[in-house]
Amino acid sequence: MQITYYGHSCFLVETGGKKVLFDPFITPNVLAKSVDVDTLKPDFILLSHGHQDHIADVERIYQNSKAFLVSNFEICTWFNKKGVENYHPMNMGGSMEWSWGSVKMVSAIHSSSFPDGSYAGNPSGFVVQSEGKTFYYAGDTALTLDMKLIAEEFKIDFAFMPIGDNFTMGIKDALKAADFVGTKKIFGMHYDTFPYIKIEQNDVHEVAAKAGKELKLFEIGETITI
Template sequence: MRITFYGYNTFLIKSGVKKVLIDPGGDFYLFKGWLKSLIPQSQWAAITHILVTHGDPDHYWHVDRIAEKSGAPVICNETMVQEINAKRLLLGPRARGLAFTTEIKNLYTIAHFETLIVDGIEITGIKTVHGPLKIKLGPFSKTLQPGPNKRIGWGSIGFEIRMDKKVIVNLGDTLIHRDEWKTISSPDVLMIPIGGGRVHNTMDEKEALEVAEIIKPRLVIPCHYNCAGLHKKNANPANEKYFYDEVKKLGVDCVILRKNESIEI
């Protein structure tokens, strides 16, 4: 099994003929191709499954385009879908606000703690909650708060993925959930955000370390840190060396993947 990282929380998991894409988002940097696909378009047609952790642009912008190109099923939180005029419509990836406008031919919904099987891959929904996001432009700043009528963090869910005798956990963008995650036990891989120190929209390094100690994975891959955001090259900084060293002290393996780097497990 090969895992490739494309930045933010975009991962491609390849095992045999299966190619599972997590979070088909867009680059969030104004000066480097605003919202261009994080995963190269040359990879789109070969995708076999698409998993979406929530509806923010850096996680979701190209979901319908890749689904159309590949024919892959889309798996997302049940809150990402509404039935309107007898059609099941997905939250519009590029729509403003909570507009359900996009029809996907091959669509599966999942709830927190629910399990479904799609083409031989077993997927369980994990409880996650996106934190507030502070956006600063010069002297002006605005904090976007997740909520029942807010687009930020909409549909937040994590995934426990079981395929080809491996277990991979991806938590998306989330704050810590100590009690709910105690049921997750020793996955082969834990993909975990660590960039919430300055802007607490996700866990920071210390919280992510606490989660690694609770879950006890075999391998940890930190993500969603030192990412570009709007006009900033590094909107959510984290000390990956500190995190790496502290994870190793727990007796757990850790790998730092740069953009477009892969690891085989």
């Protein structure tokens, strides 16, 4: 399984012979100016919610890839009206299996609306199982006791979690969230992109280390194998 970071909350996971892209916000992100979005040709795009900083490049990437869009019903139908024909709507608590793995949609505590102000359904996270590994993509969320239910059903190997604070969890709540879902390995996201979510990376690494957690902060464009 390979993981590549494209800035903000956007990750590409290559697993089971497929490329799965999460929350593409690349071209408007000045920190990701080195990324050529037209080279991205995922097989699946998973969207956690409808905010601009998570969906900005969906249409462009879809035109280049015809990727299969997976999100809630409102997001799928909104993009369908914009020409996205390949999609699968889900809702909270639902699961679906594909050849490369399974996806369960889980709750997130946040807001969600489209750039035009219309209703984008409930925000979510995802639990993904593939290649013998299970990971949690939290999306934009606050700390919630619902995360403990994830640990009751799954053995989470690693988790993508927001750590930028202000709009989502900060590092301290993300560490509690890691305890709740039962993992020691956190891949940080949703930080540094805007002034509101700037962090001191040395400080968050120190806090995570003291809590006995392995926190990974990617360089944009960095790929790891796990």
